[in-house]
Amino acid sequence: MSKLNRRSFLVTGLAAGATAALPAAASADPLPDPAADPSAESAATLASRGLRSDPFTLGVASGDPDHGGFVIWTRLAQQPLAEDGMGGMPQRPFPVLWQVYADERCRRVVRAGVAMAAPEWGHSVHVEVENLSSDREYWYRFRVGPYVSPVGRARTAPHPLAYGGALAMAFVSCAQYEHGFFTSYRRLAEENPDLVLHLGDYQYEYTKNTYTIPGGNVRHHDGPETETLANYRQRHAQYKADPDLQAAHAAAPWLVVWDDHEIDNNWADEVPEKPEIPQPNFLQRREAAFRAYYENMPLRRTSIPRGIDMQLYRRIRWGRMATFHMLDTRQYRDDQGCGDGYRDCPAAVDPARSITGAEQEAWLLDGFRHSRAQWDIIGQQVFFAQRDNNAGPVKVTSQDAWDGYVASRQRITQGWIDAGVRNPVVLTGDVHAHWASDLKLDYDDPTGPSVGSELVATSISTGGNGADSDPAKHAFLKINPHLKFYNNQRGYVLTKIEKELMTADFRVVPQVQTPGSAVHTKATFVVEDRVPGVQQTYLRPLDPSLRSLPDITAEETVRLETERP
Missing domain, CATH: 3.60.21.70 (Alkaline phosphatase D (PhoD))
Known part of the structure; x- marks a missing residue:
């Protein structure tokens, strides 16, 4: 787990979450702000009931950028190698707080919200972040209960009418x-x-x-x-x-x-x-392979598999x-x-x-x-x-x-x-x-x-x-x-x-x-x-x-x- 001050993460994240633009597939009401409601901290702890260790063992990822946003991904797994494929997670959904920042030190929150990590999708999280500035870097991370994920770096593409700088x-x-x-x-x-x-x-x-x-x-x-x-x-x-x-x-x-x-x-x-x-x-x-591939990759909802078919091109x-x-x-x-x-x-x-x-x-x-x-x-x-x-x-x-x-x-x-x-x-x-x-x-x-x-x-x-x-x-x-x-x-x-x-x-x-x-x-x-x-x-x-x-x-x-x- 990151050594980040988790109370500051919760306060800044939930304050931003009130105005976050959430994709329909990952929307939820924001948790209350603990600065205004002392019971919020216990509510967040309750939401993580059943987690006895860090669930962010599989890291974070981003993908499929455009000029206004990108996908951010994580998947909760307390025991990654569990034979049933469920990563040692309880068979229930978990609300996962996500935040996107304008700075590498994660101080300026620009988008935030809550996504549900559901067992039927392997407790994976796919958030399509939108309405960001074009051609610039962003950073992101996730939180569930007291556990905070590593920080990932993403970036948006240049505007469709602009070349931008050299692309590495x-x-x-x-x-x-x-x-x-x-x-x-x-x-x-x-x-x-x-x-x-x-x-x-x-x-x-x-x-x-x-x-x-x-x-x-x-x-x-x-x-x-x-x-x-x-x-x-x-x-x-x-x-x-x-x-x-x-x-x-x-x-x-x-x-x-x-x-x-x-x-x-x-x-x-x-x-x-x-x-x-x-x-x-x-x-x-x-x-089965298509479903697991989607669950484990930073793909947009257009790639959600339907039976034996999956739109990947x-x-x-x-x-x-x-x-x-x-x-x-x-x-x-x-x-x-x-x-x-x-x-x-x-x-x-x-x-x-x-x-x-x-x-x-x-x-x-x-x-x-x-x-x-x-x-x-x-x-x-x-x-x-x-x-x-x-x-x-x-x-x-x-x-x-x-x-x-x-x-x-x-x-x-x-x-x-x-x-x-x-x-x-x-x-x-x-x-x-x-x-x-x-x-x-x-x-x-x-x-x-x-x-x-x-x-x-x-x-x-x-x-x-x-x-x-x-x-x-x-x-x-x-x-x-x-x-x-x-x-x-x-x-x-x-x-x-x-x-x-x-x-x-x-x-x-x-x-x-x-x-x-x-x-x-x-x-x-x-x-x-x-x-x-x-x-x-x-x-x-x-x-x-x-x-x-x-x-x-x-x-x-x-x-x-x-x-x-």
Whole structure:
């Protein structure tokens, strides 16, 4: 629990709560002001009856900012790893006081109110804070009874007609708890970004020692493979209890989308990873996973799941500077045409097949047509550019990525060209390595013009430590000349988005199997305004002991990406 003076928190919070604008889903009458009513303190204590320890063990988070506000989130859990998924909480709702401040020392309250943490939603709290000033920082925290949460930092976007200053945006993916410590999340928090994008595999579904790394996993999942709501709640709580992840959430607002492991490896719409094995409960599993995902993420009420459906693709505008088109490439896709791995697959070029589904594709193309942003950024899960594994005439590509849905990729690429999108940039996760590439309309013509750029973030921890690597010796880069960079260490990508330039630093930590590594920039690429494609400006030299590394074969890269059950 914070060492904050809790009486001052109650007095200032409830005084502001009388005029707070509360979202309909989180409204309640404000508690009385103890300065005017001495019984208020005992009323607040009564409201927390049944809490014997700090319930803010999962931290705080904010997300989905616009120019007037953002979502703030917490979830009450006295015992995060409780097997029933309820975090050791009594089966009743708790009123939670929330406050938003104009200053980091939390003295100037600008919005406040009371939200109910209900057991049917895992005692989670989602507050959509509104009517704030555009393009500025805010801080927030929560209180229930005598317990006060950590303080989180959020910020609003610039006004829709303004560019604002440079945007510091970071993006991440793939955090396997068992494979390493979340040091990269801690280092990311220390960068003080304005915005963080998480592109999927926020948590993994496996039970202990199912998905292992050489030498053995360094820590372990609690509970069975996630299939029920209780399982998913417990697993999310185990991840959220990690202090490095909590630091990253508290540092900045997040935009989140899932990939596969939030539910089941390589799932596709209503099809599980292994459809040949009868799984009559897969749709119930999907419903449970969606509900737990919402409960544990700073999402707006538009993303409240309805049975097996959840609206996750959405658009976030950062003034005139950038529009973020956040995609869902799992919930609506056709099943992989020839299995999940690298294949020469005729179904990959079937024009009827889609990775986004028709409705999401139309939404994205319409967004391109109406965009007036300097930068149109597509936040999504799986590799977008072509990655051919075969130097010969036959294409061997990953059927789980956009290569398995060639016509879908073609329609979307042609869509941003036809719409005259000024600067299209695709951001990607999934493959546990840093990549940078030019995007083409025709990948069979390497001399053809580049029409966009793709930046790919490595994993936070999945795969263990990884290793430094020489991109000049990578077979994929030789076979696919539009691919410009590869590195197999862990970390994140930190970008600076300005009107004339987008700069991407590929940040890496040398060690995740022990905690506390420092971070450094392995390479820097830029994308210039109206100049599609990536340009390298910096490459950190290899450690001298690694200069004799052999060529990195395409087969070795495939093994690293697919070495999982």
